[in-house]
Amino acid sequence: MISIDVGVTLNGLVADSAYTFPVGEISTEAQHLLETCQASLAAGIEQARPGNRLSDISHAIQTVTEAGHCAIVRSLVGHGVGRAMHEDPQIPNFGEPGRGPELQVGMTLAIEPMINLGGAGIFVHDDQWSISTNDGSLSAHFEHSVAVTEEGPRILTRQRAQ
Numbered sequence: 001m002i003s004i005d006v007g008v009t010l011n012g013l014v015a016d017s018a019y020t021f022p023v024g025e026i027s028t029e030a031q032h033l034l035e036t037c038q039a040s041l042a043a044g045i046e047q048a049r050p051g052n053r054l055s056d057i058s059h060a061i062q063t064v065t066e067a068g069h070c071a072i073v074r075s076l077v078g079h080g081v082g083r084a085m086h087e088d089p090q091i092p093n094f095g096e097p098g099r100g101p102e103l104q105v106g107m108t109l110a111i112e113p114m115i116n117l118g119g120a121g122i123f124v125h126d127d128q129w130s131i132s133t134n135d136g137s138l139s140a141h142f143e144h145s146v147a148v149t150e151e152g153p154r155i156l157t158r159q160r161a162q
Contacts, residue, residue, distance in 0.1 A: 001030060003141040007085050014081045016110040017157035018143035030138055033117050036068030037140035040093075040113040044078075048109060048146045048153035054089055054100030061113045062094040073114040073122055073139070076131075081110045081145050103148050108156070112143030 005018035020034060043060035057078075065072050078091030089101055093113045116122075118137025125132065133139050145156040 001026065001034070001138060001140070003139070005141065005143065009085075012083060014083065014085050015145040015157050016079075016081050016085060016112075016143060017145060018112060018141050020140040020142060029117060032068065033070060033115065033138055033140045036065060036070050037113055037115050037142050039068070040064040040115065041111060041142045041144065044093075044111045044113065045144060045146050045153050045155065048103060048107075048111065048148050050103055050105050050148055050150065052103045053098050054091060054103065055095045056097045056103075057109070057111060058092045058095040058100075059097040061111075065093070065113060065115050068115075070115040070117060071120040073116060074120055075122060076112075076114050078110050078112045078143070081108050105148055105150050107148040109146050109148070110143055111146055112141065114139065114141045116140075 001020055001022055003020040007016045040061045043064045044057045047056040047060045062072055072093050074094060080087035080089055116133050116137050116139045118135040121134035122131050123134060147154040147156055
C-alpha cells in the first residue's frame with residue numbers, strides 16, 4: 001500500500017487531501033485497514049456540522065477505528081485549512097465528544113484519520129515528510145478538506161468522475 005498526501009493552493013486558498021492505495025493484491029487484513037480508515041473518515045466528516053463541537057469529529061473517528069480493532073496515530077492531527085496549509089484548529093483523531101470550539105458555518109477543515117493495524121507509534125524519516133510505523137505494521141491515511149455549511153458538511157476534495 002502507498003499513501004499519497006497532496007496539498008493544492010489555487011487563487012490563494014488551500015485544499016488538502018490524502019488517499020491510501022492498494023498496490024497489487026493485498027491481504028484481507030490490509031483491506032480491512034483501508035475500509036476501517038475510510039469509514040472513520042466518513043464518520044468524522046458527518047460530524048462537521050454547525051453547532052457540533054470539534055471533538056465530535058475526533059470521537060467519531062476514534063469510535064469507528066477502535067471498533068475495527070485498529071490503532072489511532074495520536075501524534076498527528078487534522079487541521080483547519082484556508083489561506084495556509086495548516087491553520088487552527090488542530091483536529092485530533094481521538095477524544096471525548098462535546099469539547100472544543102463550536103463548529104461554525106464557513107469553517108474549512110482537513111479531516112484526516114491515520115490508523116495502524118499494529119500499535120499507534122510512528123516515526124518521521126530524515127526527509128521530515130515520510131512516516132512509518134514503529135512496529136512495521138501497515139498504516140492507512142485518508143483525508144478530505146471539508147466546509148462546514150448550513151446544509152451540513154461539504155467535501156471540497158471529492159474525486160470527480162472523468
